[in-house]
Amino acid sequence: MTARIGIDVGGTFTDLVAVVPERGLVVHHKEPSTPADPSLAVADGLAAILVRAGLRPEEVAGVTHGTTIGLNTIIQRRGARIALVVTEGYRDLLEIGRSRMPSSFDLYAGKEEPLVPRNRIVEIPARLGPGGEPVTEPDAAALDRVAARLEAIGADAAAVVVLHGYTRPAFEEGVAESLRDRLPALPVTASATVWPEVREYERALVACLNAYIQPLMEEYFTRLERRVRALGVTAPIFISASNGGSMSLRSAAERPIETVLSGPAAGVAAAARLARESDIAGIVTFDMGGTSSDIAVTVGGTPDLATHTTVGGLPLILPVVAVNAIGAGGGSVVWADGAGVLKVGPASAGADPGPVAYGRGGDRPTVTDCYLVTGLIDPATFLGGRMPLDVAASAKALSEIALGSPTSPGGDAEEVAAGALRVATAGMATELQKIMAQRGLDPRRFTLVPFGGAGPTHATMLAEEVGVAHVVVPPTAATFCALGAAGADLRRDFARSLRRPLDAAGAARLADVLAELSRQAHDWLAGQHGAGLAARLSAATDMRYAGQAYELRVPLPVTPDGTGPFDAIRLDAGAAVAEAFHAEHERLYGFRDQRAPIELGTARLGVVSPMAELPSVTVPAGTGAPRPTGHRRVLLAGAWHDAAVHLRAALGVGDAFTGPAIVEQDDTTVVVPPGWSGDVDRAGNLHLRRRKA
Structure with a gap:
C-alpha cells in the first residue's frame, strides 16, 4: 500500500x-x-x-x-533560554539591528526587546575577512573561556555568528563543533550552516531563532x-x-x-496543484481558519516564494511560500470599543473555550457565532453532527454587545452579527487589495480558492467586496492544508552569498558554488527516508546593477551535467546570466542598462524530490439540476433569503444551481449568495460564478 x-x-x-x-x-x-x-x-x-x-x-x-x-513559540516569546557567541566587538549586534525606529511617527515608541539579552551574548576572537580569509582564529584557551561562560549562563542552547561567516561556513561550523566538544549537552547552532547569506544581523536571527525553538x-x-x-x-x-x-x-x-510557516505553505502547494489540473492561470488562496485568515498568490501553477518575511516582528531570510495574514478567523472575537464601534479581532477564542456556541464556557461572541445567528451554518450539522451548536447562546452574547455608546444596552443579535461580518470582510478586502496593488496585480483577474474551516463560508463575501467573479471550492476545503501535507514533495533550499561582479571570474565562481550546493542537496536527499536520486533542480541568483540598493532574484538557465543529476551543474555562459537579469529588470521597471556593471548577490538552489501523487477523485455524474434537501432562512447582504440547501456529497459532475443556496459538508459550509451560480467539475471542485456585475 x-x-x-x-x-x-x-x-x-x-x-x-x-x-x-x-x-x-x-x-x-x-x-x-x-x-x-x-x-x-x-x-x-x-x-x-x-x-x-x-x-x-x-x-x-x-x-x-x-x-x-x-x-507560536516565537510570537509568544516562550522559547528556550539561549546564548549567542559573536565575533569580538559585535556584542551589540542584536541591539543595533538595522538602526530603524519602530515607528517614524511616534517618537515615544518602545524598541522591541532583542531575542537574546546582552548579558547572554559572549564574544570570541574569531573573524573572517570579506573574501573568506581567517583574520582571527580562537585558540584552545579562548574556546575554554567561552565554554565556561556558556555553562555559567545556564543556556539551554546557543548560536554562533562569526563576521563574514557566510564566506566559509566550515570555519564557523568548526567553532561550533569545538564548543560542542566542551559542552556535549548543549545544542550549538552555527549560523552559516543554517543559512550562509550575507548580512550578519539577519543571519544571526536565523541561528538564534533555530536555537530558540529547537529544544521545544x-x-x-x-x-x-x-x-x-x-x-x-x-x-x-x-x-x-x-x-x-x-x-x-x-x-x-x-x-x-x-x-515555522509549514501549515499555510502546505495549503498553498495543494491549491497550486488544483490550478494546474484545472488549467487556471492565476489564483488567490484564501485560508480562513479558527484564528486568522491568510492569502497567497499563485501564477502559472507555481506558488511565489519570498526570501524575506517577518515572524513575530523579527526578519527571517529563509525561503518561504509568500503567505500574508489579512484578517480574522472563525474564532475571532466580536466586540465594541469604548465609543461603541463594532470590532472583530485580533483576539481569538481559540479551541478552548472556543466560540460561545461550543458550550465550553466561552462568553465572548465570535465570527462563528455570527455565521450561526445569520443562518449560514446549521447548528445541528456542524462537523457532521458530531458537535451540536447552541444558537440561543450565540444570539444572547451578540445582543449584549453595546453599540453606539458605552452605556447602550445592546442591539439586535442578527443585526450585530451581520454588521460584524461586514466589518471582517471590509478589513480582509482592504488588506488583499493592498497586497495585490503592491505587486501590480488586479484581483478581478484572479480566481479565489478558499479553504480552511471558514474559508468556503466567507469566500463569496470577500469576492463581492474585491470584485472577484470566480471562486473554486475544492472537495476537501476544510482540511486542504492537511491534503497539501499528504502530497508534499521532499524539498530543501540552499544558498551561498557571493558579493562579486558578474565578470568571467564571477560567472565561474557562481558555477562552482552551484555545483557545491548541488552536492549538498544530494547529501541531504540521501539522508531522507527512502528517497532516491529522482529530483528536480532549480537555481537562481540575486543580482543588481552596481550602486543599486536592492537586488532582484533571477532564475538561472542551468542544466544537469555528468553521470547523475547532482554530480555537477553546468552554468550557461555569463552573457546568458546577464541577459536573464536585464530581461527581469526590464519586465519590472520598464528599462535595461546594457552598459552598467552587474553585481552578483546570493546564489540559490532548490531541490525537489516527488514523494506521492494524489489520486484523482472519482465523482459520479449528476442529474444537471440537483434537488435541494431543504431550505432555510439566511441573512445575506442586509436581507433575509430563502436559501436552498444542498449536500456536497450528493452533488455530481455537471450539477448546476443558482443562489441563494447553501452547500453543506460535514466539515464546512459553502455560501452561494443571490446573483451567483454553482456547478461541479470532473474533479469534484465546486465552481461559484458571479452572474451579474
Whole structure:
C-alpha cells in the first residue's frame, strides 16, 4: 500500500487527510485541538481516520505533519533560554539591528526587546575577512573561556555568528563543533550552516531563532513519534516545511526554523496543484481558519516564494511560500470599543473555550457565532453532527454587545452579527487589495480558492467586496492544508552569498558554488527516508546593477551535467546570466542598462524530490439540476433569503444551481449568495460564478 496521511495542527482544529491511491480514496477528518499538548489531538485524530479510511496501521506508507508550534513559540516569546557567541566587538549586534525606529511617527515608541539579552551574548576572537580569509582564529584557551561562560549562563542552547561567516561556513561550523566538544549537552547552532547569506544581523536571527525553538520542537517531535508508534504506525514521519515541501523528522529536529510557516505553505502547494489540473492561470488562496485568515498568490501553477518575511516582528531570510495574514478567523472575537464601534479581532477564542456556541464556557461572541445567528451554518450539522451548536447562546452574547455608546444596552443579535461580518470582510478586502496593488496585480483577474474551516463560508463575501467573479471550492476545503501535507514533495533550499561582479571570474565562481550546493542537496536527499536520486533542480541568483540598493532574484538557465543529476551543474555562459537579469529588470521597471556593471548577490538552489501523487477523485455524474434537501432562512447582504440547501456529497459532475443556496459538508459550509451560480467539475471542485456585475 502507498497510503499517506497528512496532518495540519491549527489553533482550533487538527485536520487529517488519508490518501489511498490504489482505491482512489481521499478521506478527511477534523479533531478539536489540544493546545496543552497538540500530539494528543494528532493521536486521537490519527486513530479515527484509520478507522474511517479502513486502513490498518501497517498499510500507511508515510505521515506528513504540519505544525505552528515553532511559530507560536516565537510570537509568544516562550522559547528556550539561549546564548549567542559573536565575533569580538559585535556584542551589540542584536541591539543595533538595522538602526530603524519602530515607528517614524511616534517618537515615544518602545524598541522591541532583542531575542537574546546582552548579558547572554559572549564574544570570541574569531573573524573572517570579506573574501573568506581567517583574520582571527580562537585558540584552545579562548574556546575554554567561552565554554565556561556558556555553562555559567545556564543556556539551554546557543548560536554562533562569526563576521563574514557566510564566506566559509566550515570555519564557523568548526567553532561550533569545538564548543560542542566542551559542552556535549548543549545544542550549538552555527549560523552559516543554517543559512550562509550575507548580512550578519539577519543571519544571526536565523541561528538564534533555530536555537530558540529547537529544544521545544525536539521534545514535541519525540512525543509525536511515540504516540504515532503506539498506534502501530511504523511508516516514516515527515514534517511540512515553510517552502511548501517536506523533510524527515530528523531534519526538522535539526533545523526547526524551516518549519515555522509549514501549515499555510502546505495549503498553498495543494491549491497550486488544483490550478494546474484545472488549467487556471492565476489564483488567490484564501485560508480562513479558527484564528486568522491568510492569502497567497499563485501564477502559472507555481506558488511565489519570498526570501524575506517577518515572524513575530523579527526578519527571517529563509525561503518561504509568500503567505500574508489579512484578517480574522472563525474564532475571532466580536466586540465594541469604548465609543461603541463594532470590532472583530485580533483576539481569538481559540479551541478552548472556543466560540460561545461550543458550550465550553466561552462568553465572548465570535465570527462563528455570527455565521450561526445569520443562518449560514446549521447548528445541528456542524462537523457532521458530531458537535451540536447552541444558537440561543450565540444570539444572547451578540445582543449584549453595546453599540453606539458605552452605556447602550445592546442591539439586535442578527443585526450585530451581520454588521460584524461586514466589518471582517471590509478589513480582509482592504488588506488583499493592498497586497495585490503592491505587486501590480488586479484581483478581478484572479480566481479565489478558499479553504480552511471558514474559508468556503466567507469566500463569496470577500469576492463581492474585491470584485472577484470566480471562486473554486475544492472537495476537501476544510482540511486542504492537511491534503497539501499528504502530497508534499521532499524539498530543501540552499544558498551561498557571493558579493562579486558578474565578470568571467564571477560567472565561474557562481558555477562552482552551484555545483557545491548541488552536492549538498544530494547529501541531504540521501539522508531522507527512502528517497532516491529522482529530483528536480532549480537555481537562481540575486543580482543588481552596481550602486543599486536592492537586488532582484533571477532564475538561472542551468542544466544537469555528468553521470547523475547532482554530480555537477553546468552554468550557461555569463552573457546568458546577464541577459536573464536585464530581461527581469526590464519586465519590472520598464528599462535595461546594457552598459552598467552587474553585481552578483546570493546564489540559490532548490531541490525537489516527488514523494506521492494524489489520486484523482472519482465523482459520479449528476442529474444537471440537483434537488435541494431543504431550505432555510439566511441573512445575506442586509436581507433575509430563502436559501436552498444542498449536500456536497450528493452533488455530481455537471450539477448546476443558482443562489441563494447553501452547500453543506460535514466539515464546512459553502455560501452561494443571490446573483451567483454553482456547478461541479470532473474533479469534484465546486465552481461559484458571479452572474451579474
